[in-house]
Amino acid sequence: MKEPLYEKDLTTMKYDILVSQRHDRMVREIAADLGVPQLKVRRYIMDHFDMILMENLPARYEQGKRVQEEAPEPERYLGAYLYTHAVPLIGEDCMDEIISGVKEMIRGGTSMDQAVLSGKSRLREAIAP
């Protein structure tokens, strides 16, 4: 059987997009926010996003951060809009589950910071198990 003409491995090209100046800054910020190694964030993006979404990520990320600032707590601290819509690292259902878990903890008497930390660790598990 012949080799496909256009079905190529896009890993190198995707990596080249991700190491450009603005993409690199975005990956570093996301990795620091979630406490995930940069390598894993890059890997996740390369595996799940197509090339045009990857090219558009810095613009979406900046816009997502602006929207995020106006979100209520604890959604703002967990990056509910940022990580589901702007840079879709996680599904909406999964994020809703994490948010309701965090809200439940807050209602149960856990401090906001502790509950958010626990939510972030669940985010980490979802993105980089």
Place this chain on the structure above:
Amino acid sequence: MKRTVDVSIPVGPVHPCWKEPTRVKCETRGEFVLSAEVELGYMKKGIERIMQGRPWQEVMFLAERVCGICSVIHNMVFIEALEKMSSIEVPERAALLRVIVNELDRMQSHILANFSYCYTIEHETLGMYLLDSREKVLDELERITGARITCAYMVPGGVRFDLRSEDALHLRASMDMLEKEITRYTGMFEHGPLIALRSRGIGILTRDAAREACAVGPTARASGLPESDRRLHHPTYRKLGFTPISREEGDNFARIMMRFQEMLQSISLIRKCLDILPVGPIRGGGIPGAGEIAYSGEAPRGELSYFIRTDAAGRVIDIAIQTPSIMNIEACCHYMLTGVASMADVPSTFVSSDPCIACTER
């Protein structure tokens, strides 16, 4: 018995309706498009890398070469970024001449985009009429700047050539003729029943989706986002009393009509500039120095941003270019194409967002 199967249909990289090579992979159920993804990399130029380490005098020519359709705005944004960074003033006459040339460039780009759409939906007659009008606009660009595409008209502190009085008269006459033509073609497009069948209610981009995908330019404004127009923040446009146009439908029809309306708006802006064009110098002088800046301008396709860092000798140390097509192609493939009822509407919907692959693969 008739069966419906799920298939992945690649469109491109070489397709009769694409102006440049790109590959759109559509996941379909029968004719219904479930999702689409884009593969790039067929014409990557690496122009940002080429720019690094070069003096601004070289980079200003390279910037124009990012895109062969809207080259003027790349020149304008790069030069204005340097001017802002180094506090270089531009004489009023030069600022208005920049607007004239920029609006001519916008017109020719919009005409080409609408030609491509008409060609894609098999309305070649209107397409050819439009190309004829584009030649008139390019002739005016050549008359003022000396070149049709890569004009390099703007330099730090002003523009390269003045507008002679006989050229101004010619420009006014051309604007009158183009206004008549564009109005006629807008009517043809607006009232054509077959055009409506291929365009109305197809490839809808809602306002929320446009905002989420960061859509810009006529694509965003056709979905009810007039505030996305960067000309609102430009001092010369503000002096001209510029107000953006927008539509609410968000479909293919709205995007094309948006461009027709903006062409008429450009004609009116050019006339305003000619009316108030003062006598005076066209170059104020000034040399770009060291600095760092993020600067945006309104290209024909939307917001174009340059992120530049230079050293004391005016060499470009770092540069990143965010072109509008990146956002618009993403909006098109992940929002407009999702849910398109027929594969036959994929090329027309894609073309309606005026995708520029040269810009995307800068």
